[in-house]
Amino acid sequence: MAGSVETNPARSALKRRHVAAATIGNALEFYDFLTYAFFSIQIGHAFFPATSAYSSLMLSLATFGAGFVTRPIGALVIGAYADRAGRKPAMMLCFVMIGCSIVVMALIPPYAKIGLAAPILAVIARMVQGFSLGGEIGSNTAYLMEAAPADKRGLIVAWQGVSQQIALVGGGLVGTLLTLTLPASALDAYGWRIAFLLGAVAVPFGLWLRSNLPETLHEPEENLIAPVAQPSRLAQAGAHWRVIVLGLAILASGTIGSYSFIYLVTYAQDTLHMPASAGFQAETVGNLASIPAMLLGGWLSDRHGRWPINVWANLTFLVMIYPVFIWVVDTRSTFALITGMTALSIAANFFAGSFYAGLAESLPKTIRGSGFGTIYSVSIAAFGGTTQLVMTWLIHATHSAMAPAWYLIGAIGIGQVALMLMRESAPVRLGRLLSPSKAASRAA
Numbered sequence: 001m002a003g004s005v006e007t008n009p010a011r012s013a014l015k016r017r018h019v020a021a022a023t024i025g026n027a028l029e030f031y032d033f034l035t036y037a038f039f040s041i042q043i044g045h046a047f048f049p050a051t052s053a054y055s056s057l058m059l060s061l062a063t064f065g066a067g068f069v070t071r072p073i074g075a076l077v078i079g080a081y082a083d084r085a086g087r088k089p090a091m092m093l094c095f096v097m098i099g100c101s102i103v104v105m106a107l108i109p110p111y112a113k114i115g116l117a118a119p120i121l122a123v124i125a126r127m128v129q130g131f132s133l134g135g136e137i138g139s140n141t142a143y144l145m146e147a148a149p150a151d152k153r154g155l156i157v158a159w160q161g162v163s164q165q166i167a168l169v170g171g172g173l174v175g176t177l178l179t180l181t182l183p184a185s186a187l188d189a190y191g192w193r194i195a196f197l198l199g200a201v202a203v204p205f206g207l208w209l210r211s212n213l214p215e216t217l218h219e220p221e222e223n224l225i226a227p228v229a230q231p232s233r234l235a236q237a238g239a240h241w242r243v244i245v246l247g248l249a250i251l252a253s254g255t256i257g258s259y260s261f262i263y264l265v266t267y268a269q270d271t272l273h274m275p276a277s278a279g280f281q282a283e284t285v286g287n288l289a290s291i292p293a294m295l296l297g298g299w300l301s302d303r304h305g306r307w308p309i310n311v312w313a314n315l316t317f318l319v320m321i322y323p324v325f326i327w328v329v330d331t332r333s334t335f336a337l338i339t340g341m342t343a344l345s346i347a348a349n350f351f352a353g354s355f356y357a358g359l360a361e362s363l364p365k366t367i368r369g370s371g372f373g374t375i376y377s378v379s380i381a382a383f384g385g386t387t388q389l390v391m392t393w394l395i396h397a398t399h400s401a402m403a404p405a406w407y408l409i410g411a412i413g414i415g416q417v418a419l420m421l422m423r424e425s426a427p428v429r430l431g432r433l434l435s436p437s438k439a440a441s442r443a444a
Helices: 002-007 009-038 040-047 053-069 071-085 087-107 117-147 150-181 184-201 203-211 233-239 241-262 264-270 276-304 306-331 334-349 352-361 365-398 403-421 436-443
Strands: none
Touching (some): 009 087, 009 117, 009 150, 009 184, 009 241, 009 264, 040 053, 040 184, 053 071, 053 117, 053 264, 053 365, 071 087, 071 117, 071 365, 087 184, 087 203, 117 150, 117 352, 117 365, 150 184, 150 276, 150 352, 184 203, 233 241, 233 365, 241 264, 241 276, 241 334, 241 365, 241 403, 264 276, 264 334, 264 365, 276 306, 276 334, 306 352, 306 403, 352 365
């Protein structure tokens, strides 16, 4: 019986352990990649001395964006490898690459010592990180999808987003600790390098975790979508163009939302003129609160469907943006920053687990790794690497601290329309649960 595989207690326990290993490994990758955003001001001082603080920050943020340029390439190359050779070897390759690049980033001498070589090396390291993470996201999501029972895909795939939040929490805690214990001059000189080296120290642990993962590529699974006989992966992608276009729009919108929160540390210091610790605290508390929200959203989507969770959660986020920003900008208090941004972060991340599962369910297994990774990475490349630049420019051009709110409202509004056009894919709504007995009990 097909459902007996999923209800075997030993196999379920084994899968939970492997899902945990995949999640922790993914969190380490994202920590290494996103730590740069927390210290963009300090990195700008080290590698991009300029005539003004604004110019230095913009050059640093542009280098942060360089890591996004190579993410679609990594998604295509490593994603295709994952679809052909397996999820595990692809994830191992990604981890080795990002581990090497984080060490390089931590050890690059400043501009004052090696001149132009410093920013060049920083850009190269960021591009390698981006290539690696582009391949990681599709391979990891496909693994979680294929390791999950049919009626728990939303909850299990939600751990993809949760792992990113764990990475942000880790980076935020490290940043908070460093800003509270080191004077500004020490943070500029070497403090930010400590955060990178902590990520490098964790690399052997991540490799050990992933070495014990079983392969899921060739595991049988329930057909989630009607099979399409096409001669090539490109033709298969063309047959699913609607999912790809809507996925791009939704992830572009979500990317702007996510990287707006990552921008909090810089926004608090540079625009609101608040202490760096306030931005780190708001970032960390918001990310912590998002973890149970994301898991709850995934869990609810397994029971009620992806579409209602996606649409109503995103709409809640949309209507909250303006009043929260007004409160933060008017008061400029640490309490308002932490409370307001935490509320926004919960609303923004509630649908992530549900949507990730829905997008993965809507793609055939033969292009799931490369397809999901490419959709995600193209959206990230176009908007993740530019969100901080655009917001900094908008604030500079309008002289208004509310500029990020208007940019965010426009982006989330577009995502809302795309979410409403996305088709339902949850097995509970389509009547495709693996176990007939579970389906009968739900119907009753």
